[in-house]
Amino acid sequence: xxxxxxLSDYAHLVQPDRVHSAIYTDPAIFEQEMARIFHRTWLCVGxxxxxxxxxxxxxxxxxxxxxxxxxGEDGQVRVFMNRCRHRGMTVCETETGNARFFTCWYHxxxxxxxxxLQDVPGPAGYGADFHxxxxxxxxxxxxxxxxGFVFASLAPTGPTLAEHLGPAAKYLDIYxxxxxxxxxxxxxxxxxxxxxxxxxxxxxxxxHPHYTHRSxxxxxxxxxxxxxxxTHHGDPFxxxxxxxxxxxGNGHVLLDFFPGRMGNLDRYLATLRxxxxxxxxxxxxxxxxxxxRGNELLAWAxxxxxxxxxxxxLIGVQIRLVRPLAVxxxxxxxxxxxxxxxxxxxxxxxxxxxxxFYGPAGAGSPDDAELFERNQExxxxxxxxxxxxxxxxxxxxxxxxxxxxxxxxxETTQRGQLRGWLELMSEALA
Ligand code: FES
Ligand SMILES: [Fe+2]
Numbered sequence: 165x166x167x168x169x170x171l172s173d174y175a176h177l178v179q180p181d182r183v184h185s186a187i188y189t190d191p192a193i194f195e196q197e198m199a200r201i202f203h204r205t206w207l208c209v210g211x212x213x214x215x216x217x218x219x220x221x222x223x224x225x226x227x228x229x230x231x232x233x234x235x236g237e238d239g240q241v242r243v244f245m246n247r248c249r250h251r252g253m254t255v256c257e258t259e260t261g262n263a264r265f266f267t268c269w270y271h272x273x274x275x276x277x278x279x280x281l282q283d284v285p286g287p288a289g290y291g292a293d294f295h296x297x298x299x300x301x302x303x304x305x306x307x308x309x310x311x312g313f314v315f316a317s318l319a320p321t322g323p324t325l326a327e328h329l330g331p332a333a334k335y336l337d338i339y340x341x342x343x344x345x346x347x348x349x350x351x352x353x354x355x356x357x358x359x360x361x362x363x364x365x366x367x368x369x370x371x372h373p374h375y376t377h378r379s380x381x382x383x384x385x386x387x388x389x390x391x392x393x394x395t396h397h398g399d400p401f402x403x404x405x406x407x408x409x410x411x412x413g414n415g416h417v418l419l420d421f422f423p424g425r426m427g428n429l430d431r432y433l434a435t436l437r438x439x440x441x442x443x444x445x446x447x448x449x450x451x452x453x454x455x456x457r458g459n460e461l462l463a464w465a466x467x468x469x470x471x472x473x474x475x476x477x478l479i480g481v482q483i484r485l486v487r488p489l490a491v492x493x494x495x496x497x498x499x500x501x502x503x504x505x506x507x508x509x510x511x512x513x514x515x516x517x518x519x520x521f522y523g524p525a526g527a528g529s530p531d532d533a534e535l536f537e538r539n540q541e542x543x544x545x546x547x548x549x550x551x552x553x554x555x556x557x558x559x560x561x562x563x564x565x566x567x568x569x570x571x572x573x574x575e576t577t578q579r580g581q582l583r584g585w586l587e588l589m590s591e592a593l594a
Contacts, residue, residue, distance in 0.1 A: 178586045180579070181554035185543040187585075188362040194491035201474055201588045202227030202488070204319045206328045208476035209233045211483055212241045212312045213350040214499065219262040219277050223254075225487065226318055231304060232256045233314060236278035237264065241309075243316045244301040248273055249281065255301070266301070275301050311340045312348070313476070313483075331565055332416035335468035339478045342466025344448035345505035350483065352502060355524060358495045361536035363488035364585070366496060368471050368577035370409060370419045371555060373401045376535060380527040400424050400572065407572035409556070415473025415584015417577040425463040433462065441507035448505065466503065466514070471577075473584045481518040492540050498522060553578045 177184040187193055207226050210233055214222060221234035223246055230246035232255075246254045248268040255266040255275060265282060266275045274283040280300040284290065304316040308325035310333060315325050326333070340346050373381060381399060400407055406423035425432070436442040449458040471477045477484040481502075487495040500518055502511045521528035543551075556574020563569055570576035 174586055174589045178582045181557055182550045182552050183582055185546060185549045185551060188364060188540065189491060189543050189546070191491045194488070196589065197488070198227045199593065200591065201585070203229065204317065204322065204593075205474065205588055206306075206308070206315045206317045206323075206325055207474070208472065208485060209243050209314045209316050210485070211348070211350045211499070211501065212309065212314055213348050213501070215241060216349075216351060217262060219264055220260075221256065221263060221277070222260045223256045223258065224485075226304070226316060227488075229318060230254055231316065232266070232301075234263075234277050237276070238278055240278070241314055242279065243304045243307050243314065244279060245304065247302065249299040249301070250284075273299075279303065311336050311346075328414060329472065330413055330416070331567060332412045332414070332418075332470060332472055335418060335470040336472070336478065338461070338464045338468040338470075339466055339483075339501070341453070341461050342464065343503040343505050344445070344452040346452075347504040348501040349504055350499050350501050352500045354497050354499050356495060356497045357524075357529065357533050358489075358493070359533040359536045360492055361494060361533075361540035362491060363486055363494040364581070365536040365539055366477070366484075366486050366494065367581060368409070368417050368419050368469070368477075370401050370407070370572040370577070371575065372535075374399075374573075376531050377528055380521065383527070403571050403573060405572060409570040409572055409574050409576040411568040411576050411580025411583070413566060413580075413584075414587070415581050416471060417473075417580040418468060418470040419572060419577065421467070421469060421572075422460075422464060425465065426460065429459060429463045432465065435513075436462070436510070439507065439509035439513060441509060445506050445510050466501075471581065473581060474588075480522065481514040482522060494536075553582070 177187050203226070209224065209226070209231065210222060212235070214220070215233065215235040218235055218237045218239060221232055223230065223232050225231065232244050232246045233241060234244065235241050246256050248255050248270065250268065250271060250273050253268055253270045255268045257269065264277055266277065272285040273281060276282050281296045284296070304318060305320040306317040308315050310325060310329060313336060340348065399405060400421055406427065408420040408423065410418050410420050412418070433446060436446055446462065449462055452458065453461055467480045468478050475486045477486070481500045482498040483501050485497045487497065489495055500515060503514070520526055523529070553575045556570040556576055560568055560570045560574065560576055568576055568580065
């Protein structure tokens with residue numbers, strides 16, 4: 165398929181208030197996204213709490229490249245290329261599990277879960293110049309962690325993870341610090357959804373809920389108890405709710421529900437107090453963080469609603485990883501993070517909230533996947549190829565740290581993600 169514009173002319177395709185539909189539909193641009201974004205910038209591979217025991221692993225991909233995230237017998241979590249050093253076959257064939265060794269299926273080379281090559285069949289066939297220590301599994305070029313979130317980059321050089329996250333790092337803290345001990349359990353498994361649409365549709369959109377999720381919002385107004393109404397009061401997406409959108413730079417964005425939730429704190433604390441040992445959780449948060457910060461963290465409810473560009477989102481209980489498979493095919497993995505150091509009733513409440521909206525039979529996520537598919541379908545009509553993303557441009561403001569801020573239903577988030585996209589796509593390839 166021919167791109168309507170030179171592929172390098174990304175600035176033409178992403179303008180301040182509009183974007184060309186080719187970036188969602190053109191397979192050639194998708195290939196460039198793999199090379200320029202997914203095979204270069206920092207991607208979240210997962211959270212180390214997924215792998216509590218030595219040998220625990222999860223195989224996945226960074227863009228198109230297969231990797232294994234594994235906790236070695238020495239306790240360290242590493243990300244290896246899932247590629248045998250002999251003739252290049254994948255050495256890990258299952259998605260998750262526990263293994264002391266990865267044995268290649270093809271000719272039987274055996275690797276320790278810390279990386280070194282342990283054994284080869286028929287060693288006498290290798291001469292004196294063959295040294296097993298030269299043939300361990302290959303580490304990703306760069307790996308770094310923040311609060312247990314494991315990130316990897318396939319580029320040997322580039323911004324550090326701290327530079328990449330910038331002001332977005334504090335929202336990973338919000339997620340982790342809903343636990344009074346600052347730690348989570350991510351062993352409950354994963355639920356996944358796959359839709360026939362472009363990966364960039366998984367955005368942060370505070371404008372659509374009034375329409376797509378109207379029936380849910382009506383239900384929240386009528387009842388509470390185990391659903392989102394316990395943390396959100398009234399209509400969190402109204403222009404006058406006090407809630408905001410933020411563009412944190414580098415493509416990182418959030419729907420900032422903190423203003424509305426802080427105003428609803430007493431009601432949320434009352435909900436927590438009705439839970440078995442709910443008061444213990446509140447007290448533990450106050451002792452860990454002091455009363456003022458503890459209350460702020462309780463109001464956040466561990467839900468920063470942040471997108472860390474390009475593939476991590478922290479929404480409610482979930483660590484959400486976005487995997488683009490093709491220009492019109494995307495997989496979304498949702499890992500529930502349970503809080504450590506809290507009564508079981510608090511984790512149950514959070515899980516019920518997650519299920520009620522995001523679960524496979526939830527009132528929200530299935531509708532979102534459906535609309536992403538219809539969006540992809542609509543974009544096939546390319547006679548007038550522009551999408552308008554200007555909502556709130558007239559009232560956007562910039563804070564001293566450079567954060568752009570809009571009202572919760574403004575398209576500040578879409579513009580922020582596309583600005584991040586444009587920066588990455590426009591950088592020269594090494
Ligand atoms: S390709 Fe792995 S042992 Fe030959
Ligand atoms: Fe939605």
